[in-house]
Amino acid sequence: MLTRILLTASGVPRTTLCRTCLLRSMAASRQHRRPIHLGTLEKRRLAQEAWNLKAERIKNGLEANLWDIFKERGYVKDIAGTDDQIGELMRRKRIGVYVGIDPTAASLHLGHLLPLMPLFWMYMHGYRAVSVIGGATAKVGDPTGRLYTRDEVPRADRTMFVTKIHYQLKRIWQNVDRQAERYGYQKEWAWNRELTNNSSWYNTTTFIEVVNRLFKGMRVGPMLSRETVKRKMAEGDGVSLAEFVYPMMQAWDWWEMFSGPKDVCMQIGGSDQYGNIVAGIDAVKLLRDTEPDPQVKKPDDLLHTPVGFTVPLLTDKAGNKFGKSAGNAMWLDPFMTSSFDLYGYFMRRADVEVEGLLKVLTFLPLEQIEKIMEEHNRDPSKRHAQHTLAFEVLALVHSLQEAESTRSKHKELFAGNKPILNSPTSIGEINAYPDRSQPSSSLALHFRPDIKLPESLITGNSISRILHAAGLADSANDAHRLIAHQGAYIGGAPGRSAHNNKEMRLGEVAFQSVKNWFPSETKNFLIGGKILLLRRGKHFIRIVEMISDEEWEASGKSYPGEAGKGRLRLLRERLIKASDGKNRNYTHGELIRLDEKLAQMEREGDAALEETDTSRPPQIVFPPARSRAAQLVEQYTRSARISPDYQLSVKQKTAAIDKVLSDARKVLEEKKRVRDKALAAAAAKSKESESS
Structure with a gap:
């Protein structure tokens, strides 16, 4: 100096x-x-002026208060606060609102959708909407409504749950934007939504801070008087200290969002969450009034008052709550509950239920719902209201394209109609990253996130080969290019190299760019010793579970690029078999072209399966195989090598290729026949259940 x-x-x-x-x-x-x-700053000023104008219109009766709409549609069951207080708060202030979801299973289910719907509505009306994944609170587990303590979930499984639910919510939020546009809501600058994880603050907050700020000010008496605590102590296996303070952990979540720029004043939950919401309001008020920093302390007035409400529980016919514990969950993951089955669930709803479900599970205006019910009542056998309900829910949780495709299938199968012309074709499961089409979130819906791969691959091969095996790259070379352009990501602690990487903090989902590290260093990214998180782009996730080589061998599966089980090797074996056991020395180019031809036949066959009426025999049409086979062989034959002997070899090659293509067509026709039989059985079973 x-x-x-x-x-x-x-x-x-x-x-x-x-x-x-x-x-x-x-x-x-x-x-x-x-x-x-x-x-x-100018945008904020204009947004505030627009909000003040809207508040004045609501006060003068020129525009409906969203709180009144909630009550009219049936979203409000129990109120934490007063009715007038919540209505006035929502009118005067662009408050923040949140819904919390603990990742205790591999997917959201239909019961989660109901408290999320008013959150979506508030987002579309300009409020700050926050969806919180309880990566930290899930370690404890909410004891509400339970007599016995939840089973401990392994670290690797919990990470898988958090990851899958994170990307499910992310996809649903994107569908909310599309639904808002579909129903005429013009997205404004002030629209604000956020998907967060409470591990982000629990992993950086000291325990002594929570004890000093919150626990010291709360009294045990009111907590002991809660019905959930009394029942679990009297009839169950007792209440652990962790379960006892769970409401306080949830309250701290609220405080973190209330005290910061999110300004979250409202919590929404299922009716079983009323006690937690009330406890959270008391805790937030305590923390607000005892804030030591005068610069950030918020006043005790209406605009800074925490409030909340609960929605009715979605139940099955027997009145049981939907959920994993009840064993009746309708999962929102299409690989756990297919779109077809989810659509069918709503088709089986009774006529007396469907109007209420249209109000709480769709964005349809109430006037339009009345018209739908009028049309439904004219001929209930057509189940018009059920079709509308199923379509709207699938459009929200999956996509509009998937909803249209599933509706067409149901109408064709169960209504006895002829196939709808130009009906959308189902995409089916996608096993590899779609390089030749737009890799959108709608396509990612069909990309199964969780797969298994052998230990020898994960610990003994390069990360490029792992990406190829996981279906995130067309080949190892493609994976090398992807890594060079920083297009692949792996779950791990941010800011660390592969050789000193640590598992990402429990309950969080964090990614870093993949580098070309040594194969032995990949094990440093394993979570719980068995889970590897991989991602390409924004939406395509692979949750790879590492299994032993013996288990992999027993499964009979293969992965792309597996030694000795490659597609081209298998194809060469089929050609040799078609040539009476003689090896005709097929070139690599010939095998590639034949493989592409077989893949094209498979795609055309699948399309024909979707477009063909199931009441008629298969009508699968393929282009002439022999001429195309001859062309692809000649394309890879150099003119300088042509000789009488080689000409004979080309004919033999062409004959063998023709035989392979013919066998493939027979396989597809058999596949069509088996699927027709299965669909007919499913239709008969569904009609029988509907009549009963």
Whole structure:
């Protein structure tokens, strides 16, 4: 540091710093803050003016309050606060609102959708909507409504649950934007939604802070008086300390979002969450009133009052709550409950239920729901209301394309109609990243996230081969290019290299770019010693479970690029068999072209399966095989090598290729016959259940 000693007029020495040192000291002492652009401030001002104008219109009766709409549609069961208080708060302030979901299973289910619907409605009306994944609170488990403690979930499984539910919610939020546009809601700058995980603050908050700020101010008596605690202590296996303070953990979640810029004043939950919401309100008020920092302390007024409400539980015919524990969950993961089965569930709803379900599970205006019910009542046998309900729910949780495809299938199978012309074709399961089409979230819906791969691959091969085996790259070379362009990601602690990577913190989902590290270093990214998280782009996830080589061998499966089980090797074996056991020395190009031809036949066959009326015999049409086979062989034959002997070899090759293509067509026709039989049986079973 350069210093200079100067004397003042009175002879007192004065020390000065050079300009660089002075700037450094000033920069170190001041807090770094992200600057706000003047344009952003102007947008905020205009948004506030628009909100004030809207509040005045609601006050004068020129526009409906969203709170009144909630009550009219049947979203409100129990209120934490007062009716007038919540209505006035929602009118005057663009409050934040949140719904929390603990990842205790591999998928969301239909019961989760009901409290999320008012959250979606508030987002579409300009409020700040936050969906919280309980990556931290899931370690404890909500004891509400339970007599026995939840089974401990292994770390690897919990990470899988968090990852899958995170991307499910992400996809549903994107569908909410599409649904809003579909129903005429113009997205504004002030629309704000967020998907977060409470591990993000629990992993950085010290335990002593929670004890000092929250636990010291809460009393045990009211907590002991809760019905859930009393029942579990009297009839169940007792209440652990972790379960006892679970409501306080949920309350701390609320405080983290209430005290920060999210300004979350409202919580929404199922009716079984009323006790937790009430406890959370008391805790947030305590923390608000005892905030030691006067600069951030919020006043005790209406605009800074925590409130909440619960929605009715979605139950089955027997009145049982939907969920994993009840064993009746209708999963929102299409690989756990297919779109066809989810659509069928709504088709079986009784006529007396369907109007209420249309109000709480769709964005349809109430006037339109009345017209739907009028049309339904004219001929209930057509189940018009059930079709509408099923279509709208699938459009929200899966996609509009999937909803249209599934509706067409049901109408064709169960209504006895002829196939609808130009009906959308189901995509089916996607096993590899779609390089030749837009890799959208709708396509990712058909990409199964969880797969199994052998230990020898994960610990003994390069990450490029793992990406290829996981279906995230067409080949190992393609994976190399992907890594070079930083297009592949792996679950791990951010900011660490492969050789010193640590498991990402429990309950969180964090990714870093894949690098070309040594094969032995891939094991550093394993979660719980067996789970590897891989991602390509924004939506395509692979949750790879590492299994032993013996288990993999016993499964009889193969992965892309597996030694000795490659597609081209199998194809060569089929050609040799078609040539009476003689090896005709097929070139690599010939095998590639034949493989592409077989894949094309498979795709055309699948399309024909979708477009063909199931009441008629298969009508699968393929292009002429012999001429095409001859062309692909000749394309890879050099003219300089042609000789009388080689010409004979080309004919023999062509004959063998023709035989392979003919066998493939027979396999497809048999596949069509088996599927027709299965669909007919499913239709008969569904009609029987509907009549009963």
